[in-house]
Amino acid sequence: MFPTQFTGASFTWERKKLGILTTRVRSYSFSRSVEVKEETGVKYVHYGDIHTSVANEIGKNNNLPFINETYKESDELKLDDVIVADASEDYKGIADAAVIIDNLPYTIIAGLHTIALRPTSLIKGYFLYYIFKTENFKRFGYKIGTGLKVFGISYNNLAKYKVYYPQEIEEQEKIIGILSNLTNSINLHEDYLQFLHDFKSFLLQKIVFR
Known part of the structure; x- marks a missing residue:
C-alpha cells in the first residue's frame, strides 16, 4: 500500500x-x-x-x-x-x-x-x-x-x-511538491532506461559487425 x-x-x-x-x-x-x-x-x-x-x-x-x-x-x-x-x-x-x-x-x-x-x-x-x-x-x-x-x-x-x-494553500503546496518530486524521479528513471536500451543496441551492433 x-x-x-x-x-x-x-x-x-x-x-x-x-x-x-x-x-x-x-x-x-x-x-x-x-x-x-x-x-x-x-x-x-x-x-x-x-x-x-x-x-x-x-x-x-x-x-x-x-x-x-x-x-x-x-x-x-x-x-x-x-x-x-x-x-x-x-x-x-x-x-x-x-x-x-x-x-x-x-x-x-x-x-x-x-x-x-x-x-x-x-x-x-x-x-x-x-x-x-x-x-x-x-x-x-x-x-x-x-x-x-x-x-x-x-x-x-x-x-x-x-x-x-484543501482549503489551506500550504497543504496544496505540499501535495504539489510530492507529485512534482515523483514526476522528476520517474523522468530520471525513464532517461536511464532509455540509455540502457541504447547501450544494449550499441553493443549488439558491435558484436554483429566484428
Whole structure:
C-alpha cells in the first residue's frame, strides 16, 4: 500500500466549481503560421504543444515557439496560470493541461484551441494542473466532450467541474511538491532506461559487425 497522508495534513477540504476558483484569460486563435525562428520576446501555447508535452510544466527552459503578432498586454499569461487544450483527436486528450511554473523572461500568451485560466487566491494553478490529470476529471471530460472526429470541450462546460481541494494553500503546496518530486524521479528513471536500451543496441551492433 502507498502512503496517502503526510505530516501536517489538515483534512479540511472543500468542493467548488472551477468557474468560481478561476478567472478566464483571453486565448488567441493564432495558428502555426505565426511562428518565427527569431527571438521576438513573445511565445505562445498552441494546443498541439500541450498534447505533445512541449508545453506541460512551463519553465524558463522550454521549447515553445516565438511568434510575431500583436496582442493586448492584459492577456499576458503569468506564473501559476493554467492552459487547457479544448480540442483533441481522441477522448483521452480532452482538456490536457499545462501550467506556468516560473516567472518567464519573455511574454507568453494562449494560442489556438486553448482555454487559459487564472486561479483565484483559493487555489494554486499547479494544484489544478494535477487535478486535470486525475481519472475523475478525465471521466468528466468523456461525458461533456463533443464532436465526431475531433473532440472538444467548451469553457462553459469546463467551468462546471467541481474541484475537490484543501482549503489551506500550504497543504496544496505540499501535495504539489510530492507529485512534482515523483514526476522528476520517474523522468530520471525513464532517461536511464532509455540509455540502457541504447547501450544494449550499441553493443549488439558491435558484436554483429566484428
